Amino acid sequence: MFNGFEPEPGFEELWQRHVTAVIALDRAWTQFVKLGDKIDAQGGGSSHKLWPKFLEAEKAYEQAVRKSFSTLDGYTYAVAHKDDKIGVPEDEIRAVVIDSLSDKLDELEFTVNNGLLGSKVAQAIRKDTSEESAGDPPYCQDCE
Amino acid sequence: MARKSLADLYPHKEALDEFVAVSLVKYEMAEEVYDAQDDETRTAINAIMGVLSTYATGNMTIKGESIKVPDTALQQNLLYLAVEVVKDLALLGIRVANFEFPKLCVTCGVEVG
Numbered sequence: 001m002f003n004g005f006e007p008e009p010g011f012e013e014l015w016q017r018h019v020t021a022v023i024a025l026d027r028a029w030t031q032f033v034k035l036g037d038k039i040d041a042q043g044g045g046s047s048h049k050l051w052p053k054f055l056e057a058e059k060a061y062e063q064a065v066r067k068s069f070s071t072l073d074g075y076t077y078a079v080a081h082k083d084d085k086i087g088v089p090e091d092e093i094r095a096v097v098i099d100s101l102s103d104k105l106d107e108l109e110f111t112v113n114n115g116l117l118g119s120k121v122a123q124a125i126r127k128d129t130s131e132e133s134a135g136d137p138p139y140c141q142d143c144e
Numbered sequence: 145m146a147r148k149s150l151a152d153l154y155p156h157k158e159a160l161d162e163f164v165a166v167s168l169v170k171y172e173m174a175e176e177v178y179d180a181q182d183d184e185t186r187t188a189i190n191a192i193m194g195v196l197s198t199y200a201t202g203n204m205t206i207k208g209e210s211i212k213v214p215d216t217a218l219q220q221n222l223l224y225l226a227v228e229v230v231k232d233l234a235l236l237g238i239r240v241a242n243f244e245f246p247k248l249c250v251t252c253g254v255e256v257g
Contacts, residue, residue, distance in 0.1 A: 088238050100232035104225055107163070107204040108213070110196075120195045121229060128188040128241045134234035138256040140249035 008079045018071035021064070028064035032057040088129040094122035156206040163204060164217045171220035173253045174227040180246035185230075188241045192226035 007015035035054045042048065098118035110117055178189060202218055203210045213221075230240045231250060247256050 093233065093238060096233050096236050096238060097229050100229045101225065104228050106221075107206060108218075108221060109201040109203045109205060109210060110199045111201055112199050117196070117199055120199070121192050124191045124195045125188050125240055128184070128191075129233070130239050131237060132239045133237065134239045134243050135245055137235055137245050137250040138247055139251060140254045140256050142254075143249050143251035 007075070008082070010082070011075060011079055014071075014075040014078055018068070018075050021068045021071040025061075025064040025068045028057070028061040032061040087126050088131055090119075090122050090126050093126060093129055094118045097121045156209065156211050159206045160204075160211060160213075164214060167217040167220040167224075170224035173248075174220075174224040176248060176253075177227045177231065177246050178223065180244065182242050185241035185243050188243075189223075189226045189230055192229055193222050196222045196225055 032054075035050055035057050039045070039048045039050055039054055044051070048054075095118075098114050101118060101121075102114050105114070112120070178186060181189065200218060200222065201210075202213055202215070204213050205211070230243050231245070233240055234243050234245065235250065248254065249256050
């Protein structure tokens with residue numbers, strides 16, 4: 001099963017969860033079909049003594065299908081978003097923005113206070129932020 | 145009878161002129177940082193400017209009075225503020241888009257070799 005497929009490096013565990021779910025799905029399907037065939041062979045229907053087990057097997061199969069798809073979704077989503085930046089919490093951004101604006105607004109007037117202005121700015125850029133380094137800030141000899 | 149001087153007629157002119165002159169200096173500093181960024185970072189800076197523009201009244205307070213600011217000076221200030229926000233975030237380890245410090249002293253703006 002899935003011979004020749006190499007999961008994305010670093011995401012092997014997520015892929016393995018999907019493989020396990022597919023194996024469980026295969027077992028659930030086999031069990032479901034086996035019970036159905038048995039009931040059919042004996043000319044039975046809902047009155048057959050194995051009927052409750054057959055219904056249970058059907059539920060187990062449906063559950064296994066869902067798990068199989070959800071683990072595949074989990075793997076593909078994680079791989080598709082592996083390079084996404086992890087945004088910085090908005091509170092942290094807001095605090096810095098408020099400080100920065102408070103120092104430099106001078107006499108300019110805004111219709112909202114600094115706190116709200118800081119929040120709006122933080123909301124506007126949150127998705128673009130990360131905790132990566134922008135490098136060392138340069139200082140001239142006099143300011144060092 | 146004493147004649148009115150220009151300063152009497154426009155008591156805030158001097159402060160406004162100074163504001164306009166300082167705005168130009170701020171703009172030149174900010175523009176240098178802005179131009180050194182890639183498109184993604186400029187878009188983020190523009191987004192900050194957009195928010196500031198939305199809430200700016202276009203006025204400034206001089207000696208307790210609200211005075212209209214020339215539009216150019218306002219825009220120059222908003223770019224400066226937006227760039228300063230991004231710089232301050234970077235100084236505290238929060239990077240906006242792909243922001244990089246240009247080769248200018250972060251304190252005084254002098255070119256650093």
